[in-house]
Amino acid sequence: MTNQALSSPTNHDILRVELGPRSYDILVGSNLLANTASHIAPFVRKAGVIVISDATVAGKHLPTVLASLDSAGIAHRQVIVPAGEKSKSFAVFEDVIEQILAMGIERSTLIIALGGGVVGDLAGYVAASLLRGLDFVQIPTTLLSQVDSSVGGKTGINSKSGKNLVGAFHQPRLVLADTAVLDTLPRREMQAGYAEVVKYGLIDDPEFFDWLEKNAEAILNNDGPERRAAVMRSCAAKARIVSQDERESGKRALLNLGHTFGHALEAETGYGAKLLHGEAVAMGMVIAHDVCGAMGMAPGGEKDRIVNHLKSVGLPVVASEVPGMHWDIDRLIGHMSRDKKVRDGEITFVMTRGIGKAFTSKAMDVDKMRAAITRSCRA
Numbered sequence: 097m098t099n100q101a102l103s104s105p106t107n108h109d110i111l112r113v114e115l116g117p118r119s120y121d122i123l124v125g126s127n128l129l130a131n132t133a134s135h136i137a138p139f140v141r142k143a144g145v146i147v148i149s150d151a152t153v154a155g156k157h158l159p160t161v162l163a164s165l166d167s168a169g170i171a172h173r174q175v176i177v178p179a180g181e182k183s184k185s186f187a188v189f190e191d192v193i194e195q196i197l198a199m200g201i202e203r204s205t206l207i208i209a210l211g212g213g214v215v216g217d218l219a220g221y222v223a224a225s226l227l228r229g230l231d232f233v234q235i236p237t238t239l240l241s242q243v244d245s246s247v248g249g250k251t252g253i254n255s256k257s258g259k260n261l262v263g264a265f266h267q268p269r270l271v272l273a274d275t276a277v278l279d280t281l282p283r284r285e286m287q288a289g290y291a292e293v294v295k296y297g298l299i300d301d302p303e304f305f306d307w308l309e310k311n312a313e314a315i316l317n318n319d320g321p322e323r324r325a326a327v328m329r330s331c332a333a334k335a336r337i338v339s340q341d342e343r344e345s346g347k348r349a350l351l352n353l354g355h356t357f358g359h360a361l362e363a364e365t366g367y368g369a370k371l372l373h374g375e376a377v378a379m380g381m382v383i384a385h386d387v388c389g390a391m392g393m394a395p396g397g398e399k400d401r402i403v404n405h406l407k408s409v410g411l412p413v414v415a416s417e418v419p420g421m422h423w424d425i426d427r428l429i430g431h432m433s434r435d436k437k438v439r440d441g442e443i444t445f446v447m448t449r450g451i452g453k454a455f456t457s458k459a460m461d462v463d464k465m466r467a468a469i470t471r472s473c474r475a
């Protein structure tokens with residue numbers, strides 16, 4: 097793998113998400129948080145900013161952001177939500193909205209999402225909804241949010257009926273991915289985010305997958321060139337796809353590799369710490385390669401190579417590894433029927449002919465799919 101990020105002389109690298117009038121930059125580098133004010137300055141008006149964060153992230157990284165805003169004289173207020181997936185709920189959404197409205201805002205108030213994918217998805221939807229749409233900036237603080245959720249404008253919350261079923265497409269004005277903040281992230285969360293990094297290799301970049309097999313531990317353990325290169329390559333892949341299909345009418349569905357299965361697993365666990373999103377995606381990607389292998393589309397050995405790589409970083413690869421779950425296969429398949437990729441009553445699946453060869457199709461062998469899900473749940 098060659099990557100400009102490895103030899104860049106600048107403090108941070110910049111990627112552009114090309115979306116016409118909604119285009120924006122992604123900045124990737126170390127210690128960007130300390131200079132938050134200068135990076136967001138073009139988007140700040142007199143009404144100031146509201147930082148939305150979660151309790152854990154606020155304890156570790158909010159002071160750096162606020163010090164930067166103070167030094168530039170930017171007026172700021174903050175709303176802190178509980179950490180974890182349960183904050184992507186109607187209850188927390190309503191609470192955040194009411195807190196912000198009670199503070200008094202204008203259409204020029206800027207929302208800053210400081211946190212992982214939960215904060216980013218929630219704050220983005222809050223921004224999309226308040227006064228019919230405020231600008232917002234993403235400051236992602238997990239590996240998952242730096243490589244995936246902060247880019248592309250999917251915002252939203254979960255419902256009892258399933259993951260992300262309520263939300264809006266609302267693009268940020270800027271993404272600040274400070275790779276140094278990942279040094280405080282627990283290993284399990286790093287691993288979960290790493291599953292989404294692997295996803296990009298599996299979709300259409302086999303060379304990246306090869307590189308990941310050699311560099312995974314460096315990415316996970318050090319704020320060095322490998323981590324920065326992995327974030328850059330992932331964001332570049334996502335930006336390329338989103339630029340071509342912002343609202344998922346076609347190609348963007350590839351970013352959902354493993355998610356139809358993964359979201360069903362998450363819904364059944366009730367969105368707790370039992371199963372993290374990235375872990376569910378790891379299991380879902382294995383199920384996708386398993387069923388496509390069983391259908392004779394993908395070489396069987398490739399599923400084993402993926403499983404070995406995911407396992408090597410400590411990721412769970414089968415649903416039976418989730419503690420205390422007795423999976424009901426019919427219920428899982430029921431969740432899949434509410435997937436957002438259903439058209440005219442049929443699910444579009446992300447399928448594969450092997451590593452780097454993902455494609456979308458409705459031609460799923462339902463019996464083989466049920467067998468693959470069962471293998472994952474009963475392994």
Ligand SMILES: NC(=O)c1ccc[n+]([C@@H]2O[C@H](COP(=O)([O-])OP(=O)(O)OC[C@H]3O[C@@H](n4cnc5c(N)ncnc54)[C@H](O)[C@@H]3O)[C@@H](O)[C@H]2O)c1
Nearest residue numbers: 152179180212213214237238240244245250277280281373
């Ligand atoms: N919008 C999208 O395109 C998209 C893409 C992928 C995932 N998602 C969503 O993202 C969510 C998962 O995001 P996530 O994995 O970032 O989880 P998360 O936001 O819950 O963060 C994980 C945990 O790490 C803590 N944390 C965050 N940053 C930290 C730091 N620097 N140091 C210490 N602790 C820190 C958080 O408080 C939380 O407890 C899911 O809801 C998923 O559906 C959305």
Ligand SMILES: O=C(O)C(=O)C[C@@H](O)[C@H](O)[C@H](O)COP(=O)(O)O
Nearest residue numbers: 244248250259260348351352355436
């Ligand atoms: O950005 C996308 O498009 C993705 O599918 C990225 C996924 O990693 C992410 O989990 C996304 O939130 C899933 O979207 P959904 O539309 O299936 O809820």
Ligand SMILES: [Zn+2]
Nearest residue numbers: 292355373377
């Ligand atoms: Zn995802």
